[in-house]
Amino acid sequence: MSNNTMVTEYISQKALMYEPTEEEIKFHHKNQHKSLRYIFCGKELDEFEKEKIQELKDHVNNLKKKEKDSQGGETYESTFKDTIFEDDNYVLRFLQGNEFNFEKCYYDMLKHLEWRDENLPVKYEDVEDMLKKGYIYVHGRDKHMHPIIIINCKNFISASAKDVLKVAYYWMEFIISKLFIEGKIEQWRVIIDLSHCGVLNIPIGTLKDISKCLSCNYRSRLSKMLVLSAPLFVTGMWHMLKSIIPVVTQQKITISSSEIDKRLLEQVDLDQLESNLKEAHLENGMNVYLSDASREGLKS
Structure with a gap:
């Protein structure tokens, strides 16, 4: 995703000057600390989000330990090195989309990387x-x-x-x-x-x-x-x-x-x-x- 910061043929002055409200950035559930984020890039994640991302990484690392003999000791970091998932804020999109189910999220991330390899870029x-x-x-x-x-x-x-x-x-x-x-x-x-x-x-x-x-x-x-x-x-x-x-x-x-x-x-x-x-x-x-x-x- 490009960081568009100036008026272009695609970005009008009106769009450039637009400032989202707090509700447009993140929806907070009533009586819960969990939130639903809509805007991710460059935003400081809250404690719940950071905690869940770390729990996902721990979950994947535990899986990798069990597979160590056959996979050569891979980790979460080595699995997603040089991919879009090096960005924790992007990982949060998939965690949130999978309702913070770590196993589903992990396999969804792997499938997404396969999808990107097979379909992008579109010339x-x-x-x-x-x-x-x-x-x-x-x-x-x-x-x-x-x-x-x-x-x-x-x-x-x-x-x-x-x-x-x-x-x-x-x-x-x-x-x-x-x-x-x-x-x-x-x-x-x-x-x-x-x-x-x-x-x-x-x-x-x-x-x-x-x-x-x-x-x-x-x-x-x-x-x-x-x-x-x-x-x-x-x-x-x-x-x-x-x-x-x-x-x-x-x-x-x-x-x-x-x-x-x-x-x-x-x-x-x-x-x-x-x-x-x-x-x-x-x-x-x-x-x-x-x-x-x-x-x-x-x-x-």
């Missing part, structure tokens, strides 16, 4: 044609300066899930390197647009793959997710699934049968929305398509 020339098809793109920012990712399902009904995922990885890495500001803006908002998708041709499998990718490899990056133009059965499925989804995750997701949701307009300025979303709210002939970030991203 522009490898996705150039797919980017132009508009499967997924970036358009504007919300009122908290989170970049907005648009997942336009009608454009990949018949596309390969592998291709769509490659585009997703490209944009997510683009956002992290070009649109985020360390210590201030580290999350994105996702809008899933199901308009013009019939009940029988919603690309459920690809959406599941994208969701898994977001939750497993981009820990603590999702601020909010809004599903627009959802058929009745999608809304029904969501109400059934809510009972088994953590409350914190539930609060991030909104399912709407409308083309525009008034809650979105409370969180995103109108000039940051695509023309089709604006026109669902106002018939004003405004004509804004891909944001500058998305257009320029096609050349990056």
Whole structure:
């Protein structure tokens, strides 16, 4: 993640000057010392977080001792040397995402490193044609300066899930390197647009793959997710699934049968929305398509 500290073609003065509130940095559970962090980079971790990171390291070192004869005496430090997990604040993303279960977190970290080796970086020339098809793109920012990712399902009904995922990885890495500001803006908002998708041709499998990718490899990056133009059965499925989804995750997701949701307009300025979303709210002939970030991203 780049430390963007000046106005660029991707970072406006408004974004650069934005200061997150304490609640945007970290949510504190009532009557508990445990917290839920949203902003990680360059932040001093609290005692609970430091304690859990050390407990994870101790857990891994104990596992390594048991494997010593076959693995040559590896340690936590040697396992994650020269990787993204040398940064304890990044490790915390995975600890928090695994609800501080050390065993799950450790294996999740190993899988993440494998995933990075297999999928990153995504080169522009490898996705150039797919980017132009508009499967997924970036358009504007919300009122908290989170970049907005648009997942336009009608454009990949018949596309390969592998291709769509490659585009997703490209944009997510683009956002992290070009649109985020360390210590201030580290999350994105996702809008899933199901308009013009019939009940029988919603690309459920690809959406599941994208969701898994977001939750497993981009820990603590999702601020909010809004599903627009959802058929009745999608809304029904969501109400059934809510009972088994953590409350914190539930609060991030909104399912709407409308083309525009008034809650979105409370969180995103109108000039940051695509023309089709604006026109669902106002018939004003405004004509804004891909944001500058998305257009320029096609050349990056």
